[in-house]
Amino acid sequence: MKITVDGDVKEVKDGITISELIEQENVETPEYVSVSVNEEFEQRANFDTRKLKDGDVVEFLYFMGGGQ
Amino acid sequence: MKITIKKSDYEKILAHARKERPDEACGLIGGVDREDGVREIKKVYLLTNVDHTSEHFSLDPKEQLAAVKDMRSNGLRPLGNWHSHPSSPSRSSQEDIRLAFDKNASYLILSLMDDANPVLNSFHVENGVSTKEDLEIV
Numbered sequence: 049m050k051i052t053v054d055g056d057v058k059e060v061k062d063g064i065t066i067s068e069l070i071e072q073e074n075v076e077t078p079e080y081v082s083v084s085v086n087e088e089f090e091q092r093a094n095f096d097t098r099k100l101k102d103g104d105v106v107e108f109l110y111f112m113g114g115g116q
Numbered sequence: 117m118k119i120t121i122k123k124s125d126y127e128k129i130l131a132h133a134r135k136e137r138p139d140e141a142c143g144l145i146g147g148v149d150r151e152d153g154v155r156e157i158k159k160v161y162l163l164t165n166v167d168h169t170s171e172h173f174s175l176d177p178k179e180q181l182a183a184v185k186d187m188r189s190n191g192l193r194p195l196g197n198w199h200s201h202p203s204s205p206s207r208s209s210q211e212d213i214r215l216a217f218d219k220n221a222s223y224l225i226l227s228l229m230d231d232a233n234p235v236l237n238s239f240h241v242e243n244g245v246s247t248k249e250d251l252e253i254v
Contacts, residue, residue, distance in 0.1 A: 055188045076219075082177050112197045114211050
């Protein structure tokens with residue numbers, strides 16, 4: 049199936065989970081990455097079970113913060 | 117790395133940072149990495165500091181997503197972020213370094229410590245080391 053990841057269309061296996069996609073995409077420091085699917089943020093607790101569907105639009109967003 | 121920001125964009129983040137004091141202000145930068153090796157900031161985004169404090173900042177993820185989508189629709193890509201230091205120098209703090217998870221990003225820090233002479237620098241952070249980039253306001 050095809051999904052869009054960070055703006056790029058990619059072929060992935062059917063029913064891939066968010067956790068599997070994170071691993072496949074070699075996302076660094078995944079513990080600090082938020083994931084949105086079709087503009088809805090998915091809770092981290094669901095990453096292992098949330099299966100993606102054909103045509104889904106996924107965005108990985110790094111937490112961005114700091115302080116003086 | 118050489119990185120450029122338009123004077124109008126610099127003035128935009130400066131005005132926003134002054135308005136948000138005493139809190140830290142923050143946002144994203146979008147642009148292109150040119151073939152000549154120069155990183156060109158073409159658009160700056162003013163985002164909400166959800167921490168609302170003078171010592172920390174965190175970007176609002178929903179605003180972050182909206183900004184990234186806007187960049188893509190304008191042919192730009194996310195280049196990093198910017199934030200203000202209302203009362204400390206323009207250098208990466210320990211917390212800035214600890215929370216810099218994207219080694220491909222440029223991290224701009226605007227110091228308002230001397231209000232008459234604000235200082236903007238850009239940093240690359242990798243493996244816990246912050247390196248100043250060659251930032252030019254054009």
